[in-house]
Amino acid sequence: MELRFSPYDFKYKVQNEKTYVYLYSKLEDGTKVCVMHEYAPYFYADISDERTITLLKDFTLDDKGNIARIVRVESIKKELLGKTKFFVKITVNYPKAVPLIAKDLAERGIQCYETKIIFIDRYVRDNGITPMTMIQATGDFSSKGGLRVPLFEASTVESVSKETHKSWKICALDIETYAVKKEINPHKNPILMVAFYGVDENDVVFRKVITWRKFNTKLNYLEVVSDEVELLKRVKEILIDYQPDIVTGYFSDGFDFPYIKTRADKHGVVFDIGADYSQLDIRKKAGFRSSEARITGMLHLDMLQFIRNIFGKNLKTDSYSLNAVSHELLDSKKHDVDINNLAHVWDHDHDKLEDFCKYNLHDAHLTYQLCKKLLFDILEFTKIVGLPSHNVIRMRFSKLVENYILKRAIEYNVIAPNKPIGSEMKERMEESIQGAFVYEPTPGIYENIVVFDFRSLYPTIITAHNIGPESLQCDCCKANKVPGREQYWFCSQDRKFIPTVLEQLVLRRVDLKRLIKDARNKNEDTRILDSRSYALKILANSFYGYLGFFNARWYCLECAASTTAYARHYIQSTIQKAETKGFKVVYADTDSCFLVLEDNLLDKAMEFMNEINFDLPGHMELEYEGFFPRGIFVAVKGSDKGAKKKYALMRDDDSIKITGFETVRRNWSLLAKEVQEDVLRLVLQDKGEEAVQYVKDIIVKLKNGTISPEKLILKTQITRELSQYTSFGPHVIIAKKLQDRGEKIVPGTVVEYIIVQGSGLVRERARIPSDVKKGEYDIHYYLNNQLLPAVSSIFSVLGYSEDDLLGKGKQTGLGNFF
């Protein structure tokens, strides 16, 4: 019989010398099924000697009781780094035999390829199975069972559609734990409550919070159990009964699931929620203190992973906390509950527990909404890269690019080059290349600035100039030298593999943009198309970085160096042509160019842009980015040189775009941040005098001691046990004081402090904010270490010195200021 299904989770098992892939899937009607399908593991070797090939046919190796065996040897014509020749495809008896046998052959001097490709990845790529999309199998349901879902034994499997299943049953989960003083310790402290928020295929909402403290409440979604053991059992039961396709969380890879597992293990609760009765699987990842949680038969999406690895570049927020991300993406925030109080409330103040239950559910709800909202994007990345969503959301750009290339390699009959090992990796890590060109601006305020930039500069350079490891230093195009890197050239005769697959991404996006435009005109929903366009863009933009990434299979530093060399060439020649045309260039960075119109009209600038575009090769294009009535470029501290990547522009609607000013980052007092932004705004509105007066007023307030102390708070995190500190910065001194007062200080505690007046070192004058009396703060410190550094570079552009702001003559030091 035939069966159509959408697979979302993949496992494999070896039975009787055969390897079966288990595709946990959703049928069109929404029910779950597991499809098993046989596939054989293999790799390639570079052997031309017939005698060796014959010998290989009987090759075996002892693998701790198992026999690793070569079951088939075939000669196949493949391309490796532009050279086509015969390789040997070696099929073995089980997946783990691949690295074993390959290692043995390598020790005999045989070069092997594709020996470290995950078996599941190999299976889905080779069989054209795109996870989450519709697949058709022929076979029969099995009577073997042993799973929580029906098992279908497939003899053939093929893709029937690139569309994903219409609706996925998603359930978000969030836990709250007992923690005193930010000490998170799953070995010591229990889970207090667990929230679920799910929606099924019929849009029926499922909300639940489970806790093990009885208290007075009317919350209808609350379920109270007797203790933590019962809570864990109930969580397990709910996940098994509800059977979501997708279970989502926020930092659930590193917090919620590992915590649940540790508590379950401690209490002897077997957390066997997998569709094959396997346990919740927490994998420690080497090197970095991180982990990954897996549940067989469910797709676990940790939204933080996707946002941090892939989607975050799209966001303005610099924090990936649930609160910050929800605020930006959902326009909704976490409940304003002080989580630090949970442990106290749990022990002593039960009537307030209701707030925490609501908070708990709300977090699960936010996570659900994030998952729902970003699922389009996740599915698009899944389809383009062609690997399970579980893996895709946990990849960084280099991996996404590499896996995309690996997918395309099958169509082009290309063998993947090996990853670097040992010394080669070290060498690669030591190499570096010249980067982008940045024009040094002359500090000042400019009017009528037009900004142009090259659309997708690096991808279009790579495709236009056929840049890739296969086309480097060809025999036929030696005259085709890279400007500024004359020792390199790339073939202009044959389109090669890497630029070809990149060009397809670029072209698909061009087509897509047309579709999006049409759809918008017809008022149709463009979310899926937008997601696809974003996925294509991000992947295309990552190719340049990939070519210079030390761990890349298609590493090619010459390619990366040539890409930036071309980029410098194009931006510099654009600047030159603009100047020839009578425009003043004020700034340029990588792919953008800032012109001042002066006597010209905007039309003239657009004409200039069109002229530039006429000469550009391939898909390269200079685009109009915007017009800004005013902009300010400041000098590097203590010099008259213009600072790079540090400027502010005002748009037509008076909004301002701030780039590079350091106080947007933390570790500065609120005072410094606010004043800096206000001053930039005033200056860009041509209200320089007002800005001076404004700062003078602030200085007066500061001197009078009337600045609100919370605007002066500095924050630093304690990172180790206090006894371990050898140098005593202000935050360490404060932490010790807090500890003496009975507060618990552990690594992770953030201490807040204010610098007060007096003699001695700054660290001796740090105080706990609640101890600081009105006007007690150190005026000198906040003036010279916070306020002035935040604004002096802006004022120096206007010709005001710090002394001018302080209302003093040039010779006066700060000594007689008080």
Place this chain on the structure above:
DNA sequence: TACGGGCGGGG
């Protein structure tokens, strides 16, 4: 300017 160490997310 190069390096060494801390940090992220979560309670």
Place this chain on the structure above:
DNA sequence: GTGTACGCCCGTA
């Protein structure tokens, strides 16, 4: 799991 291996930002010699 046919995977060794985070990157960035800050402060200090």
